[in-house]
Amino acid sequence: MADRRLMQGNEACAEGAIAAGVRFFAGYPITPSTEIAESMAKLLPKYGGTFVQMEDEIASMGAILGASLAGAKVMDATSGPGFSLKQELIGYAAVAEIPCVLVNVQRVGPSTGQPTAPSQGDVMQVRWGTHGDHPMIALSPWSVRETFDLTVMAVNYAERFRTPVILLMDEIVGHLRENVTLPTAEEIAIYPRRKPTKTRAEGYEPFAPEADLVPNVADFGNGYHVHVTGLIHDETGFPVGSPKVTQESIHRLHQKINRAGNEIIHTEEYFMEDADFAVVSFGGTARTVYEAVSEARELGYKVGMLRLVTIWPFADEAIARLAAKVKAITVAELNYGQIINEVQRAAGGVCPVEFCGKYDMRTFEPPEILDAIKKMCEGGGAN
Amino acid sequence: MSEILRSYEKYFRRNRLPHLWCPGCGNGIAMKAIVQAIEKNPEFNQDNTVIVSGIGCSSRASGYMDFDTLHTAHGRAIPFATGVKLANPKLNVIVITGDGDCTAIGGNHFIHGCRRNIDLTVVLFNNNIYGMTGGQASPMTPTGKKATTAPYGSVDRTFDACSLAQAAGATYVARSTAFHVNHLTDMIAGGFNNKGFSFIEALVQCPTAYGRRNKMGAPAEMLKWMRDNAVMKAAWDKLPDEKKTPEKFPIGLLYETNAVDYDTAYESVIELAGGK
Structure with a gap:
């Protein structure tokens, strides 16, 4: 290949x-x-x-x-x-x-x-x-x-x-x-399908979590006689009408991913070393942002960008660090305003967060982002 | 004190019993017919057979059966079962569904499963009503019968699920009832032997949510109604039209044909693509 x-x-x-x-x-x-x-x-x-x-x-x-x-x-x-x-x-x-x-x-x-x-x-x-x-x-x-x-x-x-x-x-x-x-x-590193480490005779329960809170559910056809349901279930896989099991299972579903934390939250930064301002973006829009930030640098604006690679779980820590470093953040996204709410929450009011959105079926053009950058930088983060 | 088990009891998760069905419900009869049909088939065992069900009274059966079992979302048993079968064609896949699950919310999946002729055996427990939610009309509630959502009697026309399956491309179509339990077992067993989409409608009594509201009597009376109105296919074919009253219905193997099943057809795709 x-x-x-x-x-x-x-x-x-x-x-x-x-x-x-x-x-x-x-x-x-x-x-x-x-x-x-x-x-x-x-x-x-x-x-x-x-x-x-x-x-x-x-x-x-x-x-x-x-x-x-x-x-x-x-x-x-x-x-x-x-x-x-x-x-x-x-x-x-x-x-x-x-x-x-x-x-x-x-x-x-x-x-x-x-x-x-x-x-x-x-x-x-x-x-x-x-x-x-x-x-x-x-x-x-x-x-x-x-x-x-x-x-x-x-x-x-x-x-x-x-x-x-x-x-x-x-x-x-x-x-x-x-x-x-x-x-x-x-x-390429491949994560293999998880397999049971116990037999049924050894007390295997298909939905019993391992140390990382993830269960090793046996694939069908291996003699484990696993029951899978969309009902809230306990470690056996069978539904239980219990408040305790309901609470614990919903909590574990969240914790198995929350505990992995920053290991699965990926972001990338460009032109950030000496930046006083930043644009946050993701996906195809980040390409336009990169172009606009490059042009802004040539014009002397001390602006950088942070690209969200992992959208969920949200990069709370990366945004908090960013907010502490810069005077203002602009969020560029191709919608009426969605991820900006997360950026504002994670920034915690430490710096202003401005919005650059578009929802007219066209992609951003670099000058549109550049205008937003100029407005942000010239505003000095004071607004 | 040691217990004497009947031979088919090993197919049940005895620690999950008793079941949640009402006294007099016909679902247990149909579930037992399935395991007895499994017992008859030397190629089916508890490790190579998967039971997939939807949502509703019928579909709780999967939890009582000691196999790999998959209790899916409402109407979606056939798509899940399609994935199981295509990912591992060595598995025998049985679908348990209900009249609302299969012919209302799952209607599109049902006809396309038939069309694809995917090698599944689908057993529809037809109790003529949404039982789990307390007695709402389903597409298989006979016209004129009462339901909580048809308090003056249903004006909806009724699906004949067997005709639907045949028209959509199923290669084995049969019907039986909870009264004719040995016959029902044979009909299901016949479905297992067909490599392709097999559909068996099992008429079961729901005394709680359907029979009571429609003054059909005790569960035994509902079973007697099945005895008196079901007509074996051979006799049905000879019955003059004026004797085919709205209550009468045929049971037995209603349709069978040969057609290549989806797994086998896809093997030729893999061959054409030069795959392993």
Whole structure:
């Protein structure tokens, strides 16, 4: 795989999934994510895996969860309208602790919205879309190569934490074509499917947490006779109508991810060494921000940028450190204002946080971000 | 004191019993018919068979059965089962569902499972009502019968799930009742032998949420109603139309055909792609 290839973000996602060991994909056609399903349909049978086009978005989510329980590493891909439909079974995967990756290549919403146009309007739905309290891991790439890398990371996190992981792409990166060199198999670390360390005779309980609070649920077909349900259950996997078990299980679902903490919260900083001001961004928009910050530097503005790679859990500490260092922060995102609320919360009022949003179906142009940077810097952080 | 177990009792998680179904419910009869059909099949055992269910009274059966079991979301048993089967075709996959679960919220999955001819055996426990939520009308509540959401009698027309399965592409379609328990077991056993989508409708009595509201009498009376109105397929085919009254219905193997199942078809895809 060490050759240099021109490829689309969506294709890189499929390549990353194969490299990470995904051998089952169920999907439903939807713009702008369809190329992921098309690529998987072509690639999976070459690796002895299975691609199935299901009758709807809910069914494709159900199929990957069944396949995961039967031992396969799994993925499904969609966009806004499909992502809304999948919320039911994202919650199921969270409570039943089923490893799976769901890709959302964002487009303009609400509803059918602007099907072919970019947006970053699903940030909060990723976090809170399914009912009930649940943790969430979401990663957002800004380049074709990073789409490959974060797909591998998403599969690894899904397996390690036995939880749904969302790869939060956007139409910009999904349809972007870049010349990339993909890593070789030897360069990629793979987290293997967790296996039971006890037999039934030794008192194995499928949902008993290990030291990292994650259970080693046996794959179907290995004689463990595991029961999996979306009802709140105890360590045996069977439903219990107990306040204590309900509280403990919801707490553990959160803690298994919270405890991993900064290990899974990735951010990147550019031009930050001597910066007095910063722009926070993510995904495809961060590309425009990088260009605008570079231009601002040439004009003498002491501005840098922080890019959120992990969207959820939110990078509270990185933002708090940033707020302590700079005079003001601007949040650039392709929506009416979503991640800015998290940045403001994490900044804790230490510095002003300004908003640069766009929701007219077009990507940002560098001058728009540059104007926001000038306004922020010239305001001196005093407003 | 040692207990004498009946041969099929090993298929149950005895520490999860007694079940939560009402006294007189027919679900236990259908669940027992499934394990007796498993017992008859030399290729099915507790380690290579997965039970997948949806949500509702019927679907609580999976928790009582000592296999790998998957109690999914409402209506979604067939998609989950499709994933289990395709990821590991060596597993025998049985779906337990109800009339609301399968033909209302899961209706799209049901017809597409049939169309795909995926190798599953789907047993629909048809109690003609949403029992778990207290007696609302389902797509299989007969027209005119009362439900909490049809207090004046249902005006909805009724799905014939067997005809639906046949039309959608299922390759084995059968019906039986909780009264005809040995026959029901045979119908399920026949489904296991079909490599493809097998559908068995098991009519079961719900004395609590359906029978009582419709003055159908005690559970035994509801079972007698099944005895008196079910007609074996061979006899049904000879029955003159004027004797096919709305209450009468055929039971038995209603339809069977040969078609390639999805796993087998996909093997040729892997071969064409040059996969392992």
